[in-house]
Amino acid sequence: MTILYRGPLSSCDYDCPYCPFAKRRDNPDRLRQDRMALERFTGWVAGRDHPVSVLFTPWGEGLVRSWYRRAMVELSHLPHVRRVAIQTNFSCRPDWLAEADLDTLALWVTYHPGQVAYERFLARCRDLVARGVRFSVGVVGLPEHLERARELRADLPAEVYLWVNAAEGHPYTDPEAALWTAIDPLFAYSRTPHRSGGQPCRTGDTVISVDGDGTVRRCHFVPAVLGNLYDGTFRPGARACPAALCDCHIGYVHLERTGLYDVFAGGILERIPGALPSGELVATGFII
Numbered sequence: 699m700t701i702l703y704r705g706p707l708s709s710c711d712y713d714c715p716y717c718p719f720a721k722r723r724d725n726p727d728r729l730r731q732d733r734m735a736l737e738r739f740t741g742w743v744a745g746r747d748h749p750v751s752v753l754f755t756p757w758g759e760g761l762v763r764s765w766y767r768r769a770m771v772e773l774s775h776l777p778h779v780r781r782v783a784i785q786t787n788f789s790c791r792p793d794w795l796a797e798a799d800l801d802t803l804a805l806w807v808t809y810h811p812g813q814v815a816y817e818r819f820l821a822r823c824r825d826l827v828a829r830g831v832r833f834s835v836g837v838v839g840l841p842e843h844l845e846r847a848r849e850l851r852a853d854l855p856a857e858v859y860l861w862v863n864a865a866e867g868h869p870y871t872d873p874e875a876a877l878w879t880a881i882d883p884l885f886a887y888s889r890t891p892h893r894s895g896g897q898p899c900r901t902g903d904t905v906i907s908v909d910g911d912g913t914v915r916r917c918h919f920v921p922a923v924l925g926n927l928y929d930g931t932f933r934p935g936a937r938a939c940p941a942a943l944c945d946c947h948i949g950y951v952h953l954e955r956t957g958l959y960d961v962f963a964g965g966i967l968e969r970i971p972g973a974l975p976s977g978e979l980v981a982t983g984f985i986i
Contacts, residue, residue, distance in 0.1 A: 700751045705910035707732040710758040712813040733765040735910030740769045753967040754784040761790040774799040783967040804968035805833040811846045834969045836861035839878050851881050864888040891945035900952040902937040
């Protein structure tokens, strides 16, 4: 079972103009609720006797909160946890990683130009490489981010995958898409929403979304409730996708028709491909 967990947290230390949670503050009561919900979830995972993988996808920045760092460390040491990962801007100090099992823990790191000095962010990435942390790095494909993304690709080790998310509501001409594909050979997957209605998808069966109360949905993008993780009312089962389109990586990566489980073999949650396609494969339609 793979679980995408998103608790009540909705605050972030960054002020990105394209994000609704920029510089938003949670009051102490909400932070307390988030901590308690996360600790309950971590306890549930610890009590399982079957393989579990977890991706934390908070509405905001989790790793600036001690309870997310603690959860990552604790889950990384459980023998039945195959992978624990989190989406993060990684603005926190990296020292806590020394306590984690790095064979299990991984990071999905987003670079936000204008929110952090480039040299500081690059130094953090190099620190992760030196520590042996599995991680990918990405950027939103806005025109004003292009030069920084090119620079980052040149400065990162070749083995660190740099992904590009298509900016919401931004149509890309073929020449524009080619510029981003030169940075991320898999950009075509993000460029255009995927037809998903009635298509086989792993969500609701081997992949689920869970909120702070334990409410289970097939994914973050389909509101229908499938039960509750804690009271035993959820039962996994194969279900075709009810949504016409899917335009977010954490959704369409599980859509069977994309073939992305083969592309990201061994790195689904942290968005690390098993091997990047060559230019020839891209040109002949490897990307759909």
